[in-house]
Amino acid sequence: MASKRTWQLWMPSLLSHALLFLTATSQSMDGDDLSALLSFKSLIRNDPGQVLSSWDALSNGTNTTALEFCRWAGVSCDDSRHPGRITAIHLRNTGLVGTISPRIGNLTLLRVLDLSANSLDGDIPASLSGCPKLHAMNLSMNHLSAAIPDDLGQLSQLAIFDVGHNNLTGGIPKSLSNLTSLVKFIVERNFIHGQDLSWLGNLTLLTHFVLEGNRFTGNIPETFGKMRNIIYFSVQGNEFEGRVPLPIFNISSIRYLDLGFNRLSGSLPLDIGVKLPRIKRFNTLANHFEGIIPPTFSNASALEYLLLRGNKYHGLIPREIGIHGNLKVLMLGDNALQATQSSDWEFFTSLTNCSSLLALDVGHNDLVGAMPAIIGNLSKELSSIDLSYNQIIGTIPKDLWKFKLTSLSLSYNLFTGTLPPDIGQLPRINKIYISHNRISGQIPQSLGNISQLNLLDVSNNFLDGSIPVSIGNLTKLDTLDLSSNTLMDQIPQGILKIPSLTRLLNLSNNALSGSIPTQIGLLNNLIRMDLSMNELSGEIPESIGSCVQLSSLNFQGNVLRGQIPQSLNNLRSLDTLDLSSNNMEGPIPEFLANFTLLTNLNLSFNKLSGPVPDIGIFRNVTIVSLSGNRMLCGGPPYLQFPSCSSKDSDQVSVHRLHVLIFCIVGTLIFTLCCITVYWFTTRRMKLSVTDNVNLFLNEMNERISYAELQAATQSFSPANLIGSGSFGNVYIGNLVIDQNIVPVAIKVLNLDQQGASRSFLMECDALRRIRHRKLVKVITVCSGLDQHGDEFKALVLEFICNGSLDEWLHANTTTLTTSNGRLSYMKRLHIALDVAEALEYLHHHIAPPIVHCDIKPSNILLDDDMVAHVTDFGLAKITNAEPCTESSSFVIKGTIGYVAPEYGTGSPVSMEGDIHSYGVLLLEMFTGRKPTETFNNSMTNLIDYVKMAYPNNLLEILDASSTYDGNTQDIVELVIYPIFRIALSCCKESPRERMKMDAVVKELNAIKKASSAHGYA
Known part of the structure; x- marks a missing residue:
């Protein structure tokens, strides 16, 4: 009994010592855990939420114990099994900025790592493979880059792998096929690419598989069908093709299937609803599927999202499509679906079962007939309705106004009746499209109550009466189109005070009267304004000059009078100006000649008088229209105006005659002086270039000898040859500069080639004067004798490591590697801007300007940051520095295919020639076709080839080897169309019509800015 009592007394003590022993044993390893945490903290540059800063409050410096760091924010330990060992890190959405420490791999008992929704950059540490217990890894929504480490395939217990929404590149390591425990595999919204993904079918336990928003190509592998447990499957936004x-x-088991925005084709299985009874989301947006919509979709009882827009489906919409009542989004628009009789509209009946329906899109189909009255019984949560581009008749259902709509599109139908007076009861709506119908009556005043409205389009109807003044209350409106109605009275001043009106104001083709309010100048951010074909009178207010963002201004077909206001000189962004068919008087302002962006100037059928400018855009027959102005004179011959004659001599005063005689005599004397100066100048011109070169040589810190260049290039070994051109070869060499070994490019002139010496002199003269980060820098020169006593000349230039643009555009795709891959369209935009900035500097920022004369891809070098540098000034010409002998000798400066057409007729070299070459360069960059190739027939060149495709068929001629950096449609609208417009503007036949390089730089910067605003770098 005593011994039992003794045992009871000692038991707590023994347990306490045992616990201390176990704790001490575990703490033999918690030092690694602590150091891993401290290393992680040390690489965090910003901690706005003070999460990691709170660790300091619980820390005891170097004596921190496991008990302490286990209480740190976001850190968890398994106290029962492994006291003092870290098993989970939860730091989601804490605002951390920095990199992930490789020491995290020392947490050998770590099971959960969640660093998602922060701003972490750098690589995913390969050392994470040292966490064998890792069950869940979530690094999504950061800025991580590089490739997924191959070593992660060692994490045999990993069940959740989420690295979506980063900047990861490369492919998916095949070693991840070893992760047979994976249930979630998510790599969406990165830049990962590859073709062979069949091995992913071995991950048979997957429930969530997401590849969307990457660059995968080829067919979807058949092996994906082995994922028998899959619930969520998405490959949206790649370039998969072929049949599913x-x-x-x-x-x-699949509930969410998203195949949208690929190039998939074929038809869907007719029994799809039977095969996928529990599917919640089915998306084939913008593919090439055809056939009928399988009626068995009605068997998919869990279906919530059915997105089939932009395919080629025909036939009827299945009448039982919404029978199970779970649909939230139904998008069937832009197909060829039909409804020709009332029974074909019965799908609306089943949709009334869908109490959570948010969006309905059946626009751009062939639906004919009256809208079923039952539409009013649809879900009260409905926020978007698109019925546009059909042939729907009847009145607009009044029941639409009881929905919570944010977007309503009824355009291009046959609706009649009036706009419902209670349309203003849609407080949430921001877009209303009801154009191209047969709506009559007045615009309801209640429209002014829709405070969130930013787009209103009721054009091409039969609306009458006045424009409601209440529209001036729409402070978020950016687009207003009331055109092609029969609206009357004056333009309400309130409309012109809407600060958000920036995209379009179109009131054309109405019966508006009165003067144009001076408040029009308040629309200083508006891009397009059209008040044409009304009955507006009075003068154009000077305040119009405040609308500096306008690209299109149309006042055609009114009764405006007075002179063209001088304030129009401020509108340098105009590409269209139409003041035709008015009563405008006075002269044509000369400043219009310098509006280089104008593609349409129409001043015809007015009462303009005086001389027509004979410069700038007025020399372009395709831009200017001045017919119907009987008092105009002079101008270019194509206008066929009479010459401008002076008044009768008896009306000219003696004083004015004396002034005229004095001017004539003075002009003759001045002309004789100029001829004399020119004669002396031309005699010395040949010596001037040589003098400039000598000055250039003297400016160099140190000229280099032939022996040094011979040693640097291993006696000009063929192994060091990196390029060749018209006048010599280029070698790579290593020179000692400032006690450092620096790789350089050495251009050795072939002096046996006719013109080589002159090329050397011209290149020296050009390089002597230029300093720009986008131009290849000259380091030094060599001008002397070689080892045989022969003349030797060479330029030593900075070495640009990434080759020429020509090599990137036309490389053999079978030899491309990850580091030397294809150029995306965004990278091409940046390169185009680099080259444009270099040419802008040569043309506009040094005096006298320099014409490069040989812009082409092989003369564009790319550095390790893919920044472009223009090189090879062997054909460059400094304007006004030498006589233009080319016109008499018909020497064409440049490379066939890029050279400007006027050079072939003997015109002197000019900046416009560079602009033409740059335009051809742009076309080559984005089509991947060389200008010397054969196109549709032998008479078609690259420029004509693009013109035939512009603007509707550009996608057919794009370089297939390039890649998109995001949403295809965004890139096409933001980059592709504007780039081709600029390129064709640079390639116009007439040099005077070509866009100047400063304007090119401005537009490219605008494209880059717009792309960045949409998240494309």
């Missing part, structure tokens, strides 16, 4: 493998539709 049928085994995918046999996966009964």
